[in-house]
Amino acid sequence: MTDMTLEEAVRARRSVRGFLPKSVPQALMTQVFELAQWAPSGTNVQPWQVCVASGATRDALRESFMQRVRAKEPATPDYSDGRIAEQFRGRRRECARVLFDAMGIDWEDKPGRAAASFRNFEMFDAPHMAFLCMDDVFGKQSAADVGMYTQTLMLALTAHGLASCAQGTMAHYPDVVRDTFNLGSEIKVLFGLGFGYEDVSVPANTARTTRAPLAETVTFLN
Numbered sequence: 001m002t003d004m005t006l007e008e009a010v011r012a013r014r015s016v017r018g019f020l021p022k023s024v025p026q027a028l029m030t031q032v033f034e035l036a037q038w039a040p041s042g043t044n045v046q047p048w049q050v051c052v053a054s055g056a057t058r059d060a061l062r063e064s065f066m067q068r069v070r071a072k073e074p075a076t077p078d079y080s081d082g083r084i085a086e087q088f089r090g091r092r093r094e095c096a097r098v099l100f101d102a103m104g105i106d107w108e109d110k111p112g113r114a115a116a117s118f119r120n121f122e123m124f125d126a127p128h129m130a131f132l133c134m135d136d137v138f139g140k141q142s143a144a145d146v147g148m149y150t151q152t153l154m155l156a157l158t159a160h161g162l163a164s165c166a167q168g169t170m171a172h173y174p175d176v177v178r179d180t181f182n183l184g185s186e187i188k189v190l191f192g193l194g195f196g197y198e199d200v201s202v203p204a205n206t207a208r209t210t211r212a213p214l215a216e217t218v219t220f221l222n
Contacts, residue, residue: 009159014209016163017099017119018202019126019194023054024162029128032160036153041145048149049133051181058129064176065121065169075172078136078188079143095209102207116204120169124204126194131170131177136186146190153193163198166191 004012029052041047053061084092097107105112123129130153132146150166157164170177170192177189198205 004159006155009155013154013158013164015165016198017124017165017204017207018199019124019163019196020199021125021127022197023127024196028160028162032156032162033153035156036149039145039149039152041148042141045138045142045145046149047134047138047142048146049135049183049187051131051133051177051183053129053131053180054127057180058123058127061129061176061180062121062123065123065173066118068173068176069118069121073173076174077171078174079171079190081168091212098209099204099207102205103203119204120167123167123170123192123194124165125199126165127196128194129170130193130195131181132190132193133177133183133187134190136188143190150191150193157195161197162195164193164195166193170194 033050033052037046039048100107100113100116103112103116105116107113132150134142134146154164154166168191171189174189177183178185178187
């Protein structure tokens, strides 16, 4: 484990979009996921169900996702994203601008943007993909619990010298995930989390986003 404070881990964690072809040792993965298990959840229900694909399983899933996208098969996620208000769209556009600038892609370069988008389904070459799932008996509160678990997991990965990228695109074809892990239809896929060792030579990994001023998101009253 690296010698990091909590603040350092929070500030160091970011979405990495390019990984080395180097597997994380199973002992280290177990250590990180055991740490993440201490994430909070309402009444300690711990609704998350996590399926981690490595090796041949990861390769097969990656190929299935890529084939479906190439065939232009419509996404069938278990949950919809809902609508985003205009003030939040601005933040999304700025994030895209920072990322495309890092990759040297002009906004008008539609083929370049499409290729960058397809990298999602290549899993950014992450050697491991964790699929965050929960039983459909749970509701929004438990989905928030899964989010808290995932943040804890990402910070644990960062503190142990590993990189990660949360990917909503990994929920596009949930049937592939259920078939691979032999899950029942009641288990719904929320998103994926690719992780491994960062490839610092990948241009996308130089992208750095900022955060909104505290006054835009937090209100203090006495």
